Amino acid sequence: MSAGTPAAAGGSLREAAVHALGDAQLGAALRTLATVIGGRRRSAIEDVGNWEELRERARAIKDETLAHLDTYLEAFGANAERAGARVHWARDAHEACAIVLDLLRARGAARVVKSKSMATEEIHLNAALEAEGIHPVESDLGEWIVQLAGEAPSHIVVPAIHKSRGEIGALFSARLGIPLTDDVADLTRTARRVLREQFAAAEAGISGVNFGVAETGTILVLENEGNARLTTSVPRMHVALMGIEKVVPRLADLEVFLTLLPRSGTGQRLTAYQSLITGTKRRARDEGPEEVHVVLLDNGRSRLLRDPLTRQALACIRCGACLNACPVYRQIGGHAYGAVYPGPIGAVLTPQLSGLTTGVELPFASSLCAACRDVCPVKIDIPALLLRLRAEVVEGTPAGTAGQRGPARAARMERLAFRAFAWVARGRRRYEWAGRLARVGQRAFVRGGRIGAVSGLLGRVVPPLGAWTAERDLRPLAPRAFRDLWREGTVPEDTPRAGARR
Amino acid sequence: MTRPAERGPRADDEARRAVLEDVRRHLRASPAASASSRKDEGVGAAEPEALASGPALVERFREAVEGVAGHCVIVGDVAAAVRAVREVLDRHRPGRIAVSDAPLARRVLEAAGTDAEIVGEADTASLFHVDVGITTAQWAIAETGTLVLDGDAERHRFASLLPPVHVALVSAADVRLTIGSVLAELARRRPEDLSRCVTFITGPSRTSDIELTLAIGVHGPGALHVIVIGGAREG
Secondary structure, rough: OOOOOOOEEEEEEEHHHHHHHHHHHHHHHHHHHHHHHHHHHHHHOOOOHHHHHHHHHEEEEEEHHHHHHHHHHHHHHHHHHOOEEEEEEOHHHHHHHHHHHHHHHHHEEEOOOOOEOOOHHHHHHHHHHHHHOOOOEEEHHHHHHHHOOOOOOOOOOOOOOOHHHHHHHHHHHHHOOOOOOOOOOHHHHHHHHHHHHHHHHOOOOEEEEOOOOOOOEEEEEEEEHHHHHHHHHHOOOEEEEEHHHHEEOOOHHHHHHHHHHHHHOOOOOOOOOOEEOOOOOOOHHHHOEEEEEEEEEOOOOOOHOOOOOHHHHHHHHOOOHHHHHHHHHHOOOOOOHOOOOHHHHHHHHHHHOOOOOOOOOOOHHHOOOOOOHOOOOOOHHHHHHHHHHHHHHHHOOOHHHHHHHHHHHHHHHHHHHHHHHHHHOOOHHHHHHHHHHHHHHHHHEEEEEOOOOOHHHHHHHHHHHHHHHHHOEEEEOOOOHHHHHHHHHHOOOOOOOOOOOO | OOOOOOHHHHHHHHHHHHHHHHOOOOOOOOOOOOOOOOOOOOOOOOOOHHHOOHHHHHHHOOOOOHOOOOEEEEEHHHHHHHHHHHHHHHHHHOOEEEEEOOHHHHHHHHHOOOOOOOOOOOHHHHOOOOOOEEEEEEEOOOOEEEEHHHOOOOOOOOOOOOOOOOEEEHHHHEOOOHHHHHHHHHOOOHHHHHOEEEEEEEOOOOOOOOOOOOOOOOOOOEEEEEEEEEEOOOO
């Protein structure tokens, strides 16, 4: 995340969100993201006649795979190794970093290029390599920009969306010593020139994997820039990090995902390049790396298999469509989430993968509008997952409340409030008296027929009231309850009837 | 960060067993899933017969390539392809040209004639300093304007990637309609015959990472010229 932001300093989501909302340039960037990518996605979908059917099919493939994940993973591993790749298995982030470090050391590789991989962000691989004196150079333009800026990516697909061309130009000028410019073509040419030297000198390339095919041991890497092709072909060693949920059964299954993913993510029919890499080259003189390693990463994924509801989060193909559709993400951007995976899928994955030790506020930052569910190419029911996670956090599972002052206290207050409400609502007389008290008590707050800001003690004791009325007025309770009027047999003259116009 | 322990084959094996056991354990703990229905039809909507092959298919491919900022011409024969290549070389005026080991690519380049230095089976380092790369493609996909390069069939992994200009020759007979049909052909091979690197190329390299503004030509070629041979309507 941006150095100096509340999220980076370990602040709460609320603080980070308020900070983000005050950033006008970020707001403009996010508006562009929502409208432009949203429009491109819609056009790209129009040219597919059976989009809904494809979503069903993709989800069915993922469900089938996850239901037999061990079988497919074993087949993937065996087939990849038969073709000459080495397959490694990592239980967690620490182990994955250790494996990659050992591979680099064994090869004597100090110069490393990387292509885009959210999984490598998840395991904090760059930090682990830096600690051992290896500086991996990001080659995806957006990732390279945030790397130069010392920031984390703010979006799964467009990592530097939060930066304006002016900021990027200033960054390049400061860090690379080039003349100041904000021309996109010039900046891109600079990136090509500088990174080309890195590719030529690289001794190892680290990439992610979009899909792994069990039937053949093939890994598929999708991209637009060409940096992944370079990363996976020029250096003598290629290390590919792959989440265990990325496996699909058959080569033919790739078709439906290649139809859904680019359209959902960037509004393209296909990205410029897909590399289908199976094992290592057959002959020494062939083009390509001498060694290909695939590191399979669990890191909390297997635990999600226990429950069909949580399991569907593993169907995610990292298209980013949910981020682009989310009204919350559109307002606060990726950094405010303070997590590797932002947006709706991040709100679901981050707490789950960490066993409810991180990101427990994230499931609450949603209006449950379900825009994410509508655009998800594999039909993940994110709102259902958010509700489940909220319940788990509020119920205060030991892992969920460990070290978290905010949510635990809020959970206790909330439980108290609901218990109090339940007690009042269960007795008719109690309920009526509560109403009478409220009608009297509210008079102190009513001005000109409305309740304005409820500040002070009441606003703090009932936070939703304070928060709501900070921005909006409330209508007061009517001076007399309808049930009293009903009992009297009178209904006032000026009571509006249904459909009547004022 | 503590220095991680060095791993040996036993650690690898242990990790593999542990991950698989974790997966199995969590799957066992879950309720039995309902059988998912798998349909194995093709992905795309049913296409009219006319587009399954022939000039209409090739034309659709050409349009799709142009639609992603590539250049595509359809020519009747190799002689016409030679002329097309010459035009591309005249436009770009390369000092050095990389050519793959495909006989067609070499024949066409030689016939086109050029003063440029021709780099054949060069090492990677020298391919970084080449202006134009000429290769063939093993298939073309009409619905997306995609070239499919089989790295085992031809040495074109770098010639199609490093130079800023890529010229690709493809036979009209190798144009398919869908991604699925090419994947099916690949899957039909015996596992040991599956190509070690297959690359799908759709247009020139591009990015929208800066303010979502499209920039063509990042790390891969910025110009893609496709010449389809044998598909001209004149026959």
